[in-house]
Amino acid sequence: EADIYQTPRYLVIGTGKKITLECSQTMGHDKMYWYQQDPGMELHLIHYSYGVNSTEKGDLSSESTVSRIRTEHFPLTLESARPSHTSQYLCASSHPQGAGETQYFGPGTRLLVL
C-alpha cells in the first residue's frame, strides 16, 4: 500500500493570495507528479520530477511552480491565485520498476479561488 499525503484537502482562498499545496510520500519514490483535474475531465500533467533538484513542466501549461529539495516532498506553489486556478490538484509518485511503472496517487486538494 502506497503512502502519499496531500494537504490541505480543501482550500477556499481569495484572488491574489499566495498558496502552497503540500505533497509528501513515505515510500522513497524518486519520481513525483502533479496533475490538474477539472470536474468530469481527464487528468492533465502540469509538473513532474525524477529526483531531487529536478523539475520539469508537464503537458498542460500552468502558472504554478514546484520544487524538489527532498525526495519525499514535492510542494506546488501559486504566487497569485486567480479564479481560473480553481480545480482539483492530484499528486502522485512512482518508483522505477521496468515496464509500465505504477503511479500512486494522493487524495487530492480541491482549490476554490474566489
Place this chain on the structure above:
Amino acid sequence: AQSVTQLGSHVSVSEGALVLLRCNYSSSVPPYLFWYVQYPNQGLQLLLKYTTGATLVKGINGFEAEFKKSETSFHLTKPSAHMSDAAEYFCAVSPQGAQKLVFGQGTRLTINP
C-alpha cells in the same frame, strides 16, 4: 501524440449486471495500459495494468481487461456489478520507453439497485 478515448462519460448498470467500460488508444506501437478507479473525494487507485504477456489482465475487485492490438482497445469488464463499484474510472496509457501517463476523460459508473 498519444491519446486515449473512453466511450461514454456516464455508464449506468443494475446491480448484478455486467459492467463494460470502453477504452481505445491511438498508437502505432502498443503502449503500456492502465485502468484506475477514483472514489468520491479520493485519489486514483490502480485497478490493473497491461505491460507484456497475457492479453487478459485480472485486477482488484473482480475487474479484468483485455488488450486487443488489432482494435487498439483495452476494455474493462466485471461480470457482476456491486453497489460499491460506483466510481469514476480512468483509462491511461504510457508509451513504451516513456514515463508519463496520458489519461482518458473518465467514465462515471452508476449502479442501480
